[in-house]
Amino acid sequence: MIRIAVVVVSLLIGALPARAQDRIGVVASFSILGDFVRNVGGDRVAVATLVGPSGDAHVYTPSPRDAKQVADARLLVVNGLGLEGWLPRLVQSSGGKATIVTATKGIKTLDADDGDSHDHGKAAGKHDHGDEHTDPHAWQSVLNAKIYVANIRDALIAADPAGEAVYRANAEAYLGKLDALDREVRDQAAKIPAASRKVISSHDAFGYFADAYGIAFIAPQGVSTESEVSARDVARIITQIRTSKIPAVFLENISDPRLIQRIAAETGAKIGGTLYSDSLTAENGDAPTYIDMVRHNIRTLTSALAH
Ligand SMILES: [Zn+2]
The missing domain is CATH 3.40.50.1980 (Nitrogenase molybdenum iron protein domain)
Incomplete structure (x- = not known):
């Protein structure tokens, strides 16, 4: 035994x-x-x-x-x-x-x-x-x-x-x-009128998204968050928002929100929500998986831009 x-x-x-x-x-x-x-x-x-x-x-x-x-x-x-x-x-x-x-x-x-x-x-x-x-x-x-x-x-x-x-x-x-998911993003993006397909984000993280789904992104910061944002970059974005009548600006989960908040305050562009660019969230967040992340991003864009 x-x-x-x-x-x-x-x-x-x-x-x-x-x-x-x-x-x-x-x-x-x-x-x-x-x-x-x-x-x-x-x-x-x-x-x-x-x-x-x-x-x-x-x-x-x-x-x-x-x-x-x-x-x-x-x-x-x-x-x-x-x-x-x-x-x-x-x-x-x-x-x-x-x-x-x-x-x-x-x-x-x-x-x-x-x-x-x-x-x-x-x-x-x-x-x-x-x-x-x-x-x-x-x-x-x-x-x-x-x-x-x-x-x-x-x-x-x-x-x-x-x-x-x-x-x-x-x-x-x-x-x-x-x-x-790719079909879902295309269907959602199609709801956004052509004139509203231009938005502002913190850093240039959405070039491939823009290329695939036809929504243009402009960002004060380059493709790396390592680069500094200059006063000239911010002035350029503010001018672009005004001349192109860009309707919304978006925060990013990995970036300091203050820059985008300042740009929104100065131009009157509305803050459309937070986009997840380079990172998922913890399990209880909006984007614990890649599929959740992409779905959250396109829904945030569509609800801010499709009217
Ligand atoms: Zn990035």
């Missing part, structure tokens, strides 16, 4: 940690990528996210805990395109052997200078800005998000071939949801 009990206890003790260890350790650089990995990886992966809910992935100071997580990971999923400037140093200092998966691989990128917002200073000639010239916010187009998901699926299969069928089935189901 005692021997049986000992065997059972040791089986239990043995089974639990072994299971946890069998999971594929994946670190995602920020919350949106973490959500994609969870959807594709399901129970076979253990996902950790470096820049958590409502964090800013442009400017981030990794903690010792982050370094430990990266050191222990099998896969490190990143956006690339210059978003996570703080990451190479973290990877180097962690000394880990994680395979780095660039989730934007194969995406047709947009130039950071595309659109109306940064036409000033363009005549300065050719610069070698590298990634600074690329807009990193590719996830804001749902069709691009499908490419992220396919890249993550392929990387998980390569790291864990035994899980191939699971990863393929999970990805297939999630890609179907993204197709439906």
